[in-house]
Amino acid sequence: MTFELKSIHPDPSQAHKMPYAPAVHIVGACDLMFISGATASPLYHHHPHHDDEHVHPHSIEQQTKNAMEAIKSILDHVGASWKDVVKVTKYLTDIRDGDGMHKTMRAYFGDWAPASTMVCINQLSSPGARVELDMIVALPKKG
Helix, strand or coil, X not given: CCEEEEEECCCHHHHHHCCCECEEXXXXXXXXXXXXXXXXXXXXXXXXXXXXXXXXXXXXXXXHHHHHHHHHHHHHHHCCCHHHEEEEEEEECCHHHHHHHHHHHXXXXXXXCCEEEEEECCCCCCCCCCEEEEEXXXXXXXX
């Protein structure tokens, strides 16, 4: 069985203004994978945290790239691509970082824009972390 992902734009002429789709419709059979929040920290790190594993670059672009690379390792492991991501939740400690974060994410997603929510929060799981991303991925049914 196969499925198709359709971006839903009530006004398609305005879609170019958006870094995300207002909705994504999954048509057909698929499995869903939920990716835990990723920050600029290494994907695998100690719990409780060891400070030396959480020294983050200041740049929002580099922090976003680190988080996206961690997520990419998960997508690669299951044979998925960025075009299989149907929902992204973005947590920022400074809402003004949104443009730099989106610019960096666009390099991964290309012309695909999944559904998205962006939230500004007080702090993340380690000092200096400025962005955290979690995602929902639609995968073909196996079997």
